[in-house]
Amino acid sequence: MKIDRRSFLSLGIGVAAGTALSPLPWKLTDDLSIWTQNWPWTPVPEIGETTYVNSVCTLCPGRCGISVRKVEDRGVKIEGMKGHPVNQGGICALGLSGLQLLYGPTRIKSPLKRVGKRGAGQWAKISWEQAIAEISEKLDGFRTGGNSHTVAGIAGSGQGTVSRLFSRFLTAYGTPNCFHMPSSADTYQLALQQMNGVSAAPVFDLENADFILSFGCGLLDGWGSPVRTIKANTGWKKANARVIQIEPRLSRTAAKADRWISIIPGTEAALALGVAHVLIKEMRYNKDFVDNYAHGFESYVTDRGEMKKGFRQTVLDGYSPETVARITGIDPSAIILLAREFAKAKAPLALCGKGQGRTPGSLSEAMAVHALNALVGSVNRKGGVCTLPIADIQGWPELTLDAEAAAGMNQPRLDGAAPKSPNCINQLASAILSGKGYPVNALFVLESNPRYTLADSKTVTEAFDKIPFVVSLSSFMDETACNADLVLPNHIYLERLEDVPTPVGFPRSVIGLSKPVFKPLFNTKHAGDTLILLAKELGGGVAESFPWDNFEACFGKAMGDKLKTLQNKGFWLDSEAAAPQWKDSFKTPSGKFEFTAASAAFSPVKIEGDAAAFPLLLIPYETMRLSCGYIADPPFLTKTVEDTILKHNDGFIEINPKTAQAGQLSEGDAVVLQTPVGQARVRAHLEEGILPGVVALPGGLGHTAYDGYIAGKGINVNQMIGPVQDPDSGLDAAWGIRAKLSKA
Amino acid sequence: MDSALIPNGVRRCSLDKFLVALIVVGAVLLWGVYAMLLCWFKGLNQTNMNDNYGFALWIWADLAVIALGGGAFFTGFLKYIIGKDELKNIINYAVLIGFICYSSALLILAIDIGQPLRGWFIFWHANVHSMLTEVAFCLSCYFMVLTIEYVPLILENRQVDKVPFFHHLSHNMHATMAVFAATGAFLSFFHQGSLGGVAGVLFGRPFAYREGLFIWPWTFFLFTWSAAAYGPCFTLLITRITEAVAGKKLVKDNVVELLAKISGWMMTSYIIAKIIDTVYWANVTAPSKGFTLMDFYSNNGFYGIWILVLEIVLGGVVPAAILITDKGRKSPVARTTAFVLAVIGVSVNRWVMVLQVMAVPVMTFDKWALYYPSWQEVATTLLPVAYGIILIMISYRYLPIFPQEAELNPVE
């Protein structure tokens, strides 16, 4: 058949019409849209049986009870545990993101041995046997060579069974160089030692206070146990309690406080004394407490017969509102008003520890604040500052100190501090670099990330680079692990058994039970087991000090009769013991509360830098949306960070428009920030809520390790601020540093 | 070489010249197609749209192109329904431009939606309360009408016409064209209106929101009216440009002047209505939501009151004034200026009703949001322009678009 133009066209039209009328195109259209509804690259979570497992969050010192929702063996959500004494069901944004850490890309999946240059990220996977063998061989070498003291250890937390195992290990091995990260609580503890005469943790009965005078505490920014403190704040609002926030920056805490009083940073102690001055002058202090239970208020005669000016006269002479106004920049009338309100309240409470209380801070400041509490009788009573004894572990056998260990323990500590005093980790880096004393041959790091969190990162990095053998027990590829020689990954908190002791500042003794909610995902090992294995391998007194088969056994012994309660309830809560009466409270030589000379003296912390070269003051600040400790922000948390703090990879420095104007800076300008210890490029963010002349950077940014969700974003504030040793405690008391900004 | 396809009695440029031009425009088209494919395969992250700018450059292009394409329905309405017979000399071109505008609009919509393969849900799961549903239905139907109006033109190609079937088909279609023109006009009144309604019903957006009649906000009527008024100007402008490119007159002045006059009077009445609407909105509607007129035109780096002046005075009052005067209409320069201003005026109106709506902060703690299109957006927006030029080039070369061409340009 011949196909002419006409029949061809008819055929074409026929086929087209036929196809259009057939179900084919319709089916195809439908199928295509069904395909778009089920794109194979969009995950479909599997369904299954839902269960809840209670445990404890240890991503920060808050130690909240958590309830993990599981679908079969997958964890799908972490929630606050209802009825937990610490957080009462509440939970913070970091705690909620925990599963992103469990399943996240920064987990270390097996023991690793460095094969390339340090920090180059070249690793070989090794077996646990090999790792333990290699370490014990090294350790054995140092010990037999009489160099056990040249091994140092850093553990973030000073508490809990694992931490104590760690220090026990180092002691039995023979080194005095066991460090933990001190915080403002350590400073307050020293104040308590001198003024209350007890060695105990300071605890704050926030819930029963009705007037809170906060000297820069980030009460809503993660101070204390963060969820508990925020809940206390809600209680204050509902009970019409008043919160006065003293700090140079309009933080979230300042914004929600009943009054924000801006202050020249570093002069908080002077304000405390100014308030004390008014209380004394106007006879508004608690006469019962001061007259009957305190010593050193009035002039007194020492054992040597010297006449000493008491707290009263010193404060009256030196801290009139006018004098204090000149120091702090606060109006005298505001100081008088503040003092009167403080005195009038039923349960006034003064608090210190800047931001989250991560920096120990000035001891004399803590003492001045504590004296203020004493003046109004807010010590060891409802709504006041109380003390909580630190219990020792009872169930463990005496530690065996063999000859090698004893020799090592007799060596001076690297930080130069006395054996029992709080360790001055801020001195560690400079001690290593100074070359005086002895070198550090090996460093063990547990649950801390000193390369990132220690002040003056440059010096810390240089010092740590000099240590020939660094072992990290981290679960994550953090900055310290990246630069280690061996990594022995710990289970993360959701995979391990552990006791979690009383959160900082919490008024009742509580132990939380951290449970292995999940079977370990990777080839990791409980740090407790790692230590026990190492001890056994080392033999001698070390092995004898670690008689347990595994961590579980050691843990059971440590918990003793509390274990049952822990397993049943998920936490153990001490029965509420009434605070001791004032007459029984104080264990000072006088048997009374001691108004020490230091508590009446404002001795400003000498921060680094001279004012001519560095006209501005840089202060760090903390927020609930940035984790600035040993845990880096998981992706969810970073997502909540405002674009005025981080934009793409640029971090912002907060600056008052007045200060900006003087430097001809406008919003978003790229600037170079210089301090005596560092230099970095940032961008300017203009905020009215900051004292002119002061600039502020958040903690928690500027990571170089972890993953693409946090690394390379913003700058690490610790690299800009150096430590300043407190003359009284030796701890880091830096609240900031001098700085200058110039247009980039 | 292609002379057999070229209509009788007219002269066209050489095939080489034609092909070179085609390649140049074709390159732009290909660039646009590439951008389009990026958007389809990688998603709308290829654009600079964001959660504040759900509607952006494309939707403006869409609305503008439909307003400008309004020349087709309105000229059809004038010719077939009102009986302005002279307009038969420009109706073909009006239909072609309309066809280009509407097919472009549909293409843009297909790129603009996040799930193009589910686009048909708009019909299947139609929500009768949504202005966009109305738009989709009327737009698609009117596009079919335009196709039906355009097909007879294709059939008039010398070679196609030789097939008896097509010859008769063409003839019969011409005979029934009035019915389609009426349908088209009806559909157009609705979809032009519902496009106006799209912005006008947004009671969460005080800058866009207008009160109205029954379910239709005033913008509904203003959009239809403005499309009818300004669309013919665009037809005339494109005709003028085509004449300039071809280097010869294609439509007689009396035809142009007639359409321009009608357009001018439509524009005059429209702009009066628009001014009344603006005054009422500025003094009653917006203040009732807590806004003053200047809230919409200050505190940002781009939108000032100038844009309102540009739209209403320069793009409305001025061209209307030119076109309703004899002198203005008769002067080719003044007339063409008016066409250009009118096209700008209606485009600015559509811009404002899409982009400024998105830019104005509503919550007191919101900020003005400005946005710059990405190159992918620009390319996909130029794609229909290139496609339109190509379709015009081919249609002009091979189809008897302009009935008066042979008479105006006798071939010796």
Added chain:
Amino acid sequence: MKQEHGDNGTQKYGMVIDLDLCTGCGSCMVACMAENNVPFREDETDKLKSITWMRVYKLTNGKPYPETDICYLPRPCQHCEGQHGHSPCVSVCPATATDYDTQTGIVSQIYTRCFGCRYCMGACPYHARYFNWYDPIWPEGMEKYLNPAVSPRMRGVVEKCSFCIHRYQAAKDKAHLDGQKEIEEDAYQTACTQACPAGAITFGDLNNPGHAVHELKKQPGAFRLLERLGTNPKVYYVSSREWVRRAGDNYLKTEGPKKAV
């Protein structure tokens, strides 16, 4: 206040958020992301492309130092009722992919029907709606934590706060199995409400006198965002600060918000 929520037998779920208590901590934001499988990307600093069903805004009183004040305002979807259920967004969706449920007052979103025209986003004055500009990608292994009660969304569709509607469905099923007619107040609570450490968010049936929100919304100092637009939202805010209440809506110079007595 016109368009009060009448008592007509149906539920009207809503929230009362106490801005005096909210600390801006961000728990609600993250609780929502974790509960509802909200995706994330390496760079989330372009807030105009960052999906946060719950977003905490930072408001300032605009005064210079030291008179400056800040307030945090958590903004979930307001589940606007408009007039007779014609929410700004629901009435414009051409494909009926978002719906106002008259039984619960919840504005739902059907991801598989939405075809991504984004008209609803333009209609919502609260910026409560988010478009999936990108394919949601979880780093390898992280998809393990996805909640099976909420389907992850595909690229090209709009999503928003659902008042954790899957929790409502679960609570309803449970009530049915337990032979209960009504869902108890604490049987259906949203993830953000539960997580908030400050207890700033209260959630419940605005119609039910037994639910806390019923009374809380009548507090002096209670207001809704952009009430004057007629969106008729079901999220109430409370603040004792006048400037905050003023920031809740637009007012001409001569006008102002209700006084908190």
